[in-house]
Amino acid sequence: xxxxxxxxxxxxxxxxxxxxxxxxxxxxxxxxxxxxxxxxxxxxxxxxxxxxxxxxxxxxxxxxxxxxxxxxxxxxxxxxxxxxxxxxxxxxxxxxxxxxxxxxxxxxxxxxxxxxxxxxxxxxxxxxxxxxxxxxxxxxxxxxxxxxxxxxxxxxxxxxxxxxxxxxxxxxx
Amino acid sequence: xxxxxxxxxxxxxxxxxxxxxxxxxxxxxxxxxxxxxxxxxxxxxxxxxxxxxxxxxxxxxxxxxxxxxxxxxxxxxxxxxxxxxxxxxxxxxxxxxxxxxxxxxxxxxxxxxxxxxxxx
Numbered sequence: 140x141x142x143x144x145x146x147x148x149x150x151x152x153x154x155x156x157x158x159x160x161x162x163x164x165x166x167x168x169x170x171x172x173x174x175x176x177x178x179x180x181x182x183x184x185x186x187x188x189x190x191x192x193x194x195x196x197x198x199x200x201x202x203x204x205x206x207x208x209x210x211x212x213x214x215x216x217x218x219x220x221x222x223x224x225x226x227x228x229x230x231x232x233x234x235x236x237x238x239x240x241x242x243x244x245x246x247x248x249x250x251x252x253x254x255x256x257x258x259x260x261x262x263x264x265x266x267x268x269x270x271x272x273x274x275x276x277x278x279x280x281x282x283x284x285x286x287x288x289x290x291x292x293x294x295x296x297x298x299x300x301x302x303x304x305x306x307x308x309x310x311x312x
Numbered sequence: 313x314x315x316x317x318x319x320x321x322x323x324x325x326x327x328x329x330x331x332x333x334x335x336x337x338x339x340x341x342x343x344x345x346x347x348x349x350x351x352x353x354x355x356x357x358x359x360x361x362x363x364x365x366x367x368x369x370x371x372x373x374x375x376x377x378x379x380x381x382x383x384x385x386x387x388x389x390x391x392x393x394x395x396x397x398x399x400x401x402x403x404x405x406x407x408x409x410x411x412x413x414x415x416x417x418x419x420x421x422x423x424x425x426x427x428x429x430x431x432x
């Protein structure tokens with residue numbers, strides 16, 4: 140595997156994820172104040188499909204969350220980091236079992252992203268009361284994850300994408 | 313990761329159903345509000361700083377100063393809402409008014425929480 144090529148590709152994914160978060164910050168929250176569709180998760184889920192090694196996808200995610208924290212300011216960093224970590228852990232685990240398609244993996248990731256954020260928020264605010272948001276946020280996460288998964292599945296199956304991904308190196312996969 | 317075989321489909325559906333059920337779990341622990349006297353409990357950093365009975369005829373506006381910033385809170389018509397805050401996102405103000413037991417408004421940057429509870 141050509142390391143330079145991979146590094147550039149990972150950099151592009153991080154940039155794409157940051158751009159997607161930036162664009163999304165202008166859209167109104169569809170479900171609850173503060174809830175998001177999670178455009179940047181498109182990149183995380185795609186990275187899980189693209190890189191055979193989980194840690195390469197993890198690296199893209201970590202870079203995105205850290206840089207996103209720099210751009211967005213400290214306050215939301217804790218929550219996005221907690222959500223991203225839990226969500227990624229669950230997705231990586233489910234993918235490894237080999238039993239689930241990417242759409243389902245992504246849906247579970249969406250759910251646990253919000254779950255992790257709620258857990259972090261509850262810890263910060265020292266109260267369990269916030270869990271009353273779980274029905275709305277959990278289902279919203281599930282739905283958003285499904286959508287993200289369907290889009291990524293479409294990418295992975297598209298001819299143009301397959302062509303693009305093959306060119307760097309046959310061992311890339 | 314083939315989704316084509318039967319086993320995967322069943323496992324997938326079970327997983328999605330389990331997650332949906334987990335999401336809805338808090339609903340099983342909340343009961344109705346009908347006929348109960350309610351109060352709004354305002355906490356900062358987990359410490360109760362104010363209790364406001366939510367009676368229909370009570371109108372009140374007060375400001376809560378936290379070490380992190382200020383929230384202006386309005387009580388009217390048996391409901392409570394955050395009218396304004398000096399946090400950047402103002403998610404608490406956008407949350408609107410709450411009045412049912414178990415409902416919550418949170419201002420995470422100020423570690424402020426408004427929770428509706430039953431007065432027993």
